[in-house]
Amino acid sequence: MKQHGVFFLLLGIAIVLWDETRREPRDLRLAAKRVALLMAGALTPVALLIAVLAGQGVVERFWFWTFQGAAQYVSELSLSDAPTTLLPSVRIITRAMLPFWILGGVGVLLLLLVRWGADARFFLSALFAASLLAISPGLYFREHYFILLLPSVALFVGVALASLVRIGNAAGFPRSARLLSVAFFGAMVLQYVANEREYLFSMSADTLGGTLYGSSPFRAAIDIAGYLREHTNPDDRIAVLGSEPEIYFYADRTSASGYIYTYPLMERQKYSSRMKDEMIREIEAAHPKYLVFVQVPTSWLVHPQSDLKIFSWIERYTSQCYELIGITEIDSIGQSHSYWEGELKGYKPSPGNRVYTFLRKGDLACSVEASGFIP
Amino acid sequence: MKTLTSIELYVVAGGWVLFFLVFLTRPRGARGSWMASDRRSLAGMVLQIAALAIVRGGLRTPGTGFVGAGLGVEITAAAVAFALLSVDRWVMGIFAHATHFVLLPALRTMAPAPLDALEPQTAGSSCRSAPRRRGVDEATWCLLPAARDCDRFVG
Numbered sequence: 001m002k003q004h005g006v007f008f009l010l011l012g013i014a015i016v017l018w019d020e021t022r023r024e025p026r027d028l029r030l031a032a033k034r035v036a037l038l039m040a041g042a043l044t045p046v047a048l049l050i051a052v053l054a055g056q057g058v059v060e061r062f063w064f065w066t067f068q069g070a071a072q073y074v075s076e077l078s079l080s081d082a083p084t085t086l087l088p089s090v091r092i093i094t095r096a097m098l099p100f101w102i103l104g105g106v107g108v109l110l111l112l113l114v115r116w117g118a119d120a121r122f123f124l125s126a127l128f129a130a131s132l133l134a135i136s137p138g139l140y141f142r143e144h145y146f147i148l149l150l151p152s153v154a155l156f157v158g159v160a161l162a163s164l165v166r167i168g169n170a171a172g173f174p175r176s177a178r179l180l181s182v183a184f185f186g187a188m189v190l191q192y193v194a195n196e197r198e199y200l201f202s203m204s205a206d207t208l209g210g211t212l213y214g215s216s217p218f219r220a221a222i223d224i225a226g227y228l229r230e231h232t233n234p235d236d237r238i239a240v241l242g243s244e245p246e247i248y249f250y251a252d253r254t255s256a257s258g259y260i261y262t263y264p265l266m267e268r269q270k271y272s273s274r275m276k277d278e279m280i281r282e283i284e285a286a287h288p289k290y291l292v293f294v295q296v297p298t299s300w301l302v303h304p305q306s307d308l309k310i311f312s313w314i315e316r317y318t319s320q321c322y323e324l325i326g327i328t329e330i331d332s333i334g335q336s337h338s339y340w341e342g343e344l345k346g347y348k349p350s351p352g353n354r355v356y357t358f359l360r361k362g363d364l365a366c367s368v369e370a371s372g373f374i375p
Numbered sequence: 376m377k378t379l380t381s382i383e384l385y386v387v388a389g390g391w392v393l394f395f396l397v398f399l400t401r402p403r404g405a406r407g408s409w410m411a412s413d414r415r416s417l418a419g420m421v422l423q424i425a426a427l428a429i430v431r432g433g434l435r436t437p438g439t440g441f442v443g444a445g446l447g448v449e450i451t452a453a454a455v456a457f458a459l460l461s462v463d464r465w466v467m468g469i470f471a472h473a474t475h476f477v478l479l480p481a482l483r484t485m486a487p488a489p490l491d492a493l494e495p496q497t498a499g500s501s502c503r504s505a506p507r508r509r510g511v512d513e514a515t516w517c518l519l520p521a522a523r524d525c526d527r528f529v530g
Binding site: 002005008092093094095096097100103104143144146147148150151153154155157158159161162165181185189192196199200208211212 | 449450452453454455456457459460461462463464465466467469472473474475477478479481
């Protein structure tokens with residue numbers, strides 16, 4: 001979700017208001033005008049987007065996915081779940097750069113303890129607060145959410161070093177303090193570069209993918225998509241059952257369903273059942289030439305409370321309407337091996353994740369008994 | 376602050392030039408249906424450049440000379456820290472997440488001057504930039520309550 005960017009709009013408003021409160025003489029009308037201008041700037045692209053979507057007749061879907069669905073998404077976890085999502089993410093994001101994150105934290109304290117201007121204190125604190133709020137909606141704390149925190153952390157690294165210099169200045173050791181701060185920061189950078197030299201300078205994309213994502217099917221997706229591209233026309237539809245939209249991208253083929261990833265179907269939210277039904281309906285209606293079932297846990301993120309009815313549909317639909325023409329095995333570091341068509345005769349499964357590729361048995365429409373799926 | 380403003384402008388402009396060079400000189404150009412996508416991307420880039428030019432040319436203090444010193448260790452540290460944190464593999468640095476591209480321009484547009492906060496104040500430099508930000512001359516600025524935050528006006 002990207003809606004958490006709204007907190008930076010609030011930051012912008014706060015900055016304008018702060019600026020105006022510091023102006024002498026105060027001018028409330030000017031303040032209101034600047035806030036209105038800022039709001040207009042933020043809302044103009046949204047309004048243009050809605051106009052374009054209205055022209056395409058899909059505003060209702062936009063509203064559902066942007067507001068209704070998103071509201072359900074952020075209400076899935078409760079506050080008591082936060083430690084179980086936050087702590088593992090913090091461990092991951094600080095794995096290589098812990099000293100920088102710690103120094104940033106020290107900077108937060110030193111902003112309060114060392115003499116800094118009110119403007120600096122306000123801006124840095126407000127940016128930090130907005131960044132924290134921006135990574136928090138839903139309490140999922142996924143690793144890439146923390147990108148929003150990086151400018152603030154980086155500025156606080158600077159605050160920590162600047163504070164060190166200021167303390168040195170006050171104590172009468174300005175040169176030593178500056179030298180110390182340079183040496184300290186230089187050592188941090190060197191330590192990071194030395195530890196991560198393989199990643200920074202020589203690691204291949206395959207190895208990197210394996211170290212980060214283990215047995216996720218990212219490498220396998222390229223092979224599978226290559227097969228699909230070779231065996232379909234540009235107008236053919238395909239369906240991927242799982243959260244691997246990269247297969248559509250690599251294959252350069254259009255999805256048979258709007259559900260190009262399936263995490264929402266497994267979430268504990270009131271729309272998940274409706275989403276499953278819709279995905280099933282769309283796939284059966286399109287009856288795509290190829291269907292890919294990703295049997296990889298991270299491609300579904302099944303919860304104990306998830307409704308699993310789509311898996312029984314997949315089993316019945318593929319057995320009645322499709323034939324298996326490919327199996328791709330993925331090992332623990334993401335390396336994959338595919339068995340296509342004739343190679344499947346001698347296939348012996350080995351442990352690990354798998355992706356199954358199916359070819360439809362005929363061009364005629366095919367659907368399985370809806371039993372409780374489709375209203 | 377003029378130095379910082381100026382450097383920022385040059386870095387952004389240089390980044391765009393570099394991006395265009397890579398984009399236009401890549402060995403495998405766009406083919407077939409990707410051509411339209413390429414054209415849309417170019418239009419997007421042109422729009423962004425135009426927006427930057429409008430904001431920087433019309434609403435911000437234009438930059439002056441590139442040289443002039445004043446860059447503190449602290450500012451360099453913040454910039455280096457941000458660069459390293461951004462490429463860190465554990466926050467998807469290598470994958471260039473969309474947030475990476477949106478974050479800095481968005482912040483730069485909203486904030487009066489983020490790096491102002493870190494500019495060394497021992498020489499009173501941020502005091503010199505503050506009056507300009509508030510649209511008053513330095514002599515007037517010294518009389519305002521906000522000026523008390525500057526080191527040179529405190530104790």
